[in-house]
Amino acid sequence: EAGVVQSPRYKIIEKKQPVAFWCNPISGHNTLYWYRQNLGQGPELLIRYENEEAVDDSQLPKDRFSAERLKGVDSTLKIQPAELGDSAVYLCASSLDQHHTFGSGTRLTVV
């Protein structure tokens, strides 16, 4: 099994540009998470999906961030427009229960 697949692995963009990240969770995992990890910090939850429903998006900066999980499988996370402070690693994880499986992350650099 491929595990949780994220793309791209790395992305460098200029500020004010849009960017999108993609995540394919493990087949059958109903719960999908997007986390953001700043340098030297632990990951922090941005949004959690149960199937196609966003059940916890309280930490998602909704003025510039959006996410979707069509058909309850793949998910995309978008930032528009990106700011310098958005530079971080964006991690996707999926789970059936309390055991998370993480993707390799997307390292975003905004210049």
Next chain:
Amino acid sequence: KNEVEQSPQNLTAQEGEFITINCSYSVGISALHWLQQHPGGGIVSLFMLSSGKKKHGRLIATINIQEKHSSLHITASHPRDSAVYICAVSRGSNYKLTFGKGTLLTVNP
């Protein structure tokens, strides 16, 4: 105060040494997780435990629910163990993880 505190922040050891990383938490939890993160970002789950002790190879994780404390031990450490070790807790039924800041472990040959 963070809900999950780890110590030390940084740890340097010589190959073969016994290593301990500590984690304290301030809330009731349903499970505690130990995770490993290598440079490049990917996170691997090492242990999930809610009581007692678990062992996998050279890694041992223990938890004391009454004291809200967990430890991760590495026996006979090796340079390939060099990574960031992260403690995280899950609460209730939503399975969201709250993470500590991580411990950067460097094992020198």
